[in-house]
Amino acid sequence: MIAMKENRTYKWGMIGCGSVTEVKSAPAYQHTEGFELFAVMGRDLSKAKDYAHRHQVPNFYDDADTLINHPEIDAVYIATPPDSHEFYALKVAAAGKVCCIEKPMATSYEACKRINAAFKNAGLPLFVSYYRRSLPRFLQIKQWIDEGKIGSIRHIHWQFCKPANELDMSRTYNWRTDINIAPGGYFDDLASHGLDLFVYLLGSINSAEGLAENKLGLYSAKDTIKGKWQHDSGVTGFGSWNFGAESREDIVKLYGNKGNITFSVFGESPIVLECDDETTQLSIPNPEHIQTHHVENIKSHLREGALHPSTGETAAHTNWVMESILKNKIEVINN
Template sequence: MKANKTYKWGMIGCGSVTELKSGPAYQKTEDFELVAVMRRDIAKAEDYAKRHQVPYFYDEADALINHPEIDAIYIATPPDSHEYYALKVAEAGKICCIEKPMAPSYEACSRINAAFEDRKLPLFVAYYRRSLPRFLQVKEWIDQNKIGTIRHIHWNFTKPPNDMDKSKSYNWRTDAEIAPGGYFDDLASHGLDLFVFMLGTVKSASGTSENKLGLYTAKDLVKGQWRHNSGVTGFGSWDFGADKREDVVKIYGNEGNITFSVFGEFPIVLERDEETTSLTIENPEHVQWYHVQNIKAHLSGGIWHSSTGETAMHTAWIMDRILQNKLEVINN
């Protein structure tokens, strides 16, 4: 890809995640332009386009994907439609970024990734935490051996049911047909992907999952364990029917430990040699800002983006193994 090229983006889906987290990042990135949006409800598509000064809006994906001015597509719909749209984007020969999780299953992720690899097209996935400064600082501590040899990582995440859950109102995030793991698919995917980024690929994974409260069809209690190729072991517990919210990750080394939150903007803490370093690193206004900046750098030949179809496919494999309640080993 040539540097200084202007990439014109189209966006499929313009729900809440695109209002502040992602959409403006594509608009404000140098040499990127958001020129079209699509939503099945044309009135909502038009409203988004007018509020965000986007020139074109559609209620059909094909019209946006095949727009002759558009170079790249950002898919921001629920995960059950990602494969359908992504294969159309690949067929049209265009660059793509897909919201996370990449698809509801490892097999679907594999088909998407293969379509783009076959056509040698760039494919990114919005695991934007890989690009956030607070997590890059954690990775830097790890890479600098600040806590010695890493032995284990533990993540405990809990949250109470929200009003939507309690009233049993429809929510695609808890519909087993769209997100089999429920909030696990939506939230745990961020952390598990981040752990691979920090500690390397995973060799084996297993878990247990169940629906304890019966508020929706998807799982609401998940426990998982995994082993990285480096030998680091991991354990996670995700309870979406708890009495309070908790989000604590701890990485244990033989010379210290690191503590942080995946979602809360709490300080990241390094403890070693009886000394504690606590850093508060705020996220940008548009949380996908650095992720989108790195897409631009990748396309310009400056760096290789850390979140691609291949890395997201590996994260999907880990999640599948945890949810399927069985142990499976992958040959990396």
């Protein structure tokens, strides 16, 4: 088992060299003081080599076991599609390494529980890349909530729409719309970010239900979803996600008894606070490498013992919420 290091460098290995890692994540690990991206792994060795050379990563492999069990590697970032997350995560836990998994954590809540059990039994920290919990724009919203700027929060509403893209229209294979990997389609990939953020802002969800349909017939996964839920605090929520709309829309509104907060989950439009007959708009841009603050918080967790906001336990809860919505019935969470 790896011991927590106070000042020594953590050497990371990354499994998967997909588009999410090019700008969003891998450079964040490289640029974080005390971290080194030491090795990458891809199933195609030539592509892994190209990735390593472009990103100045010293080692590359086409075998995950070689990377996971490398004696110099302290931690592993799993950046593959979610159907392989559990497979690799259990190997990382068995090897006694720290781990961060891309979101969603796994393809099912039960798989998330198995992953968490493995890391708990090994006494190892586990993180999941719900990086919005670490972004300054959402920390500002949380500060407004905690300061009671809009009073007692009653309801949250999220409307998200986007048009079908070229992959969808051409019926080209895309794991994000394969029902065996992402039953909710883009809902799993995109809505997971918002639902996880709402739990961070408002607390755990204890019931959820929804209606999930495939209206376009472009792929096997769902493309139109409606969901409602309730937080432990009593705050109710409603979301509507349409992945075949004419135009893109991403609007979240928090309703309190003294005001409202409006923001976007994915866009960088100003966050808006309405209270006391005044309107405050703040523009808080995201960093160039959007996982920068998330990775910095991993370092703080490992070096200083500061609890990271996105762990295996919080991410598993998000999986449970998504599954409850897709099952089309209310369930009470049972851990």
